[in-house]
Amino acid sequence: MRKLLPLLAACCLAALPAAYAQVLELKETPSLQGAVKAGTLAPVIERMPSDPLLVRPTVPGTPGGTLHLLMASAKDTRMMVVYGYTRLVAYTPDYKLEPDIAQSVDVEDGRIFTFHLRPGHKWSDGQPFTAEDFRYWFEDMASNKKLFTAGLPEQMLVDGKGPKFEVIDPETVRYTWAKPNPLFLRALAGPDPLYIYAPAHYMRKFNAKYTDEKTLDDLVKQYRVRNWSALHTKLFHPYHTDNPDLPVLDPWVLKTKPPADQFVFERNPYFHRVDPVGRQLPYIDRVEMVIADSKIIPAKTGAGESDLQARYLRFDNYTFLKDAEDRVDYKVRLWRTAPGAQLALYPNLNVTDPTWRQLNRDVRFRRALSLAADRHEINQAIYYGLAIEGQNTVLPESPLYDPAYRTAWATYDPKQASRLLDEIGLTKHNSSGIRLLPDGQPLEIVIENAGESTEQSDVLELLRDTWREVGIQLFSKPSQLDIWRRRVYSGATMMSIDKGVDNGLVTADMPPDEFVPTTQAQVQWPMWGQYLETKGKSGEAVDMPDVQELQKLYKAWFSATDDFARADIWRKILKISADDVFSIGLVAGVPQPIVVSNKLHNVPEEGIFNWEPGAFFGYYHMDTFWLTPEDSDQASAETPKG
């Protein structure tokens, strides 16, 4: 039995044991004092759980103020759920899993999960958050075919079977599987988490089981949807937050009903975290998110219209943003990123053209392409030498890192590349020095991409020169995201350029799914991925020995019992990937510019800006970020006038 007790971590943000929190004297938030005095809001002691989560910020802050953010579409309201990062269990900045909403979690044999809730924990509308909310989700939503047409979410299925669900008492629930489910807690802690609870008191109003037909019919008409299940689904978007009436547990609650050009979030007066001085978190009262076109966001940020911006800023905006530091009251920081490669080439092993399929599957060909890329030049010319050169693999910060993975076939060596190409039999050249394929066609590689940034085209331009030296002609074909993906899936593309593996900071307990065929979205083997994803209904079965070996290792990872065994499997997988060069990584670790207003505190100077693990600012506890009082208070007080 393993108990995830709040740990005293060496890091700056540590949760203290529960007993300590209880002796805290809770202080009322200044901006809520009016409402409490007027009697419209309960005092803080009644609003918070009797055992709140204690968070230690770098510097204890002052509550209040309005934070401005820029986002590109109304769908980006979900970023507040990501940044706010409130989960049943959550990761710390050093990737430890700790209870957050849950008071504690007991795990037995990796298959029995018991969640203990915080007594007195409340939804953002003040209603109690209890085991009933878990029961409602499991029994009245997930088990209802009208609502969950596809059944339980994938992360809750082990060998296709769901768990047994039990309510032990109003503050305890238990999920029991027949076999271990290693993905369950990770899914709960994800940046886009698996929700296994729903505000029953609110959702019941839209469920045919609890509400009579006539009332529902009126609601369905009012919202202009087809039936009650459509309405229920529409109103319960805890991640893609778009319903201001939906009670949540996040630090900030959406207050604007879409469509809108600015979304306002206000502090959740029932939030369950507290700082060591006894102030309820979050510090920031209000978040205003302005929607603007993604292309204009760097310019708007440079004009000081955002207090905290990283999304939609790219490394090539760095010089512009830095230049505006003199005019605008902010600092640009460079955070590290986690992808295994900023850019990688993906030879399509499932390309339909037989000549190219054979060539792409020849390891010598892939190695030759990799050896003929001058990564140092790319790094110097485009990334000011700040990137890490090498293959698409785990980053040095990962405990599974081995420099050999990154340097394998990654040093610029046109002579050896030529030798390898000669060995394959591509010895004939045409008049302009381009090698000829066996059928007499010139060796012309078309590299397709989603056409989303000029960065890819710039890199390919540099690559074109060095590949030409070994007799390969490169063409780049920018396209559009879904057209490109569709071409890859159908086997029409011979090679693509895209980001490397999303998570280069892996630890042994994370599944190695990015290095093994698992989904169609993997552009080096889309059909194998599709085959596994659809359980053999479409796509093609893996027919390359080395990839079959990867699959075996992947299966072994799931049945492995401890982290040593898992680490061992991971190393084998990384070794094969490095040696076989299934994707040709170019550079990694390109910094992400983070613009932080000088008024905003507790944003780490250095960090990792990443989706998973990271949840962008999520792991760094955005609820502890605070704004310098005078200015921000005036600003928020002045705006309503006019």
Place this chain on the structure above:
Amino acid sequence: MFHYIMRRVLIMIPTLIVISAVIFTIIKLPPGDYLSSYIDTLRQSHETVDEQKIAFLRAQFHLDEPAWRQYLYWVSGLIRGDLGYSALYDLPVSQVVGDKLMLTFIVSVATILFTWIVAFPIGVYSATHQYSLTDYGLTFLGFLGLATPNFLLALVLLYFANVHFGISIGGLMDPQYLDKPWTVAKAVSVLKHLWIPVLVIGAAGTAGMIRRLRANLLDELQKQYFVTARAKGLSPFRALVKYPLRMSLNPFIADIGALLPHVISGAAVVSVVLSLPTTGPMLLDALRSQDMYLAGSFLMFMASLTVIGVFLSDLALAWLDPRIRLEGGVTR
């Protein structure tokens, strides 16, 4: 006259049916549908694809059914005045479009007014002072406006407006007025931002207008009635305004047909660059993500306005210019 109007109204029906079929076909032409592009976007950012939601949406938007049935669902909704449900915004189309129409209308009307106010005097002046230095100068300016790429001008103006006048970049108002009720301060903020899109979108239109007015007027100025009017001693200004100018207005009246849809569509490219909360960028997004109902219904709305606009401008022409005969089409 009554027969003419009836006939025109009846012709509108088959016209709109054909337009709806064309719109539907073109939106459906690219492979995939809204959901496949939605899944691709999620995958690109490594977010979880929620199978449950996908299955739900697929049923909701009839994506499993054959295209002709999807078409019928859409059209039958349109007839009942139901524009459908936008998958992209997860809201009824009317709500998505409704909020943006007002601002689009403001931008477009301001632009049209700007174009007319600038182009009219210049056009008249250029025609009456043909081949003078000022004519050349103004014509040059006009061509410059026509030739400068809109988006470039927009970006340059944005930068200067921000650095020198402190106007927030993009949008139609300062962020604090977004989604607030209309007040004097908000209107002032809108006016502060409005001049950039009006100048940019208007620049190109102005040049075309100047040239057309100048050419029309030049034709009229050489006609005998004008020479006679001048000869019998009518003051040059009165002679000009009373007859040739009136004649040269016909093309502008005929333009009203095209103007009506323009007023609500806005200039898409400039609006995207300037991040204007108008319908242009919305339509672009809808088309890119293959949001059938939003894109289709909005295009249909514009097509209807075009058809009505052309009809109205024909009526206005007939009323303004007695020489135009309504029966022409029947005998042909």
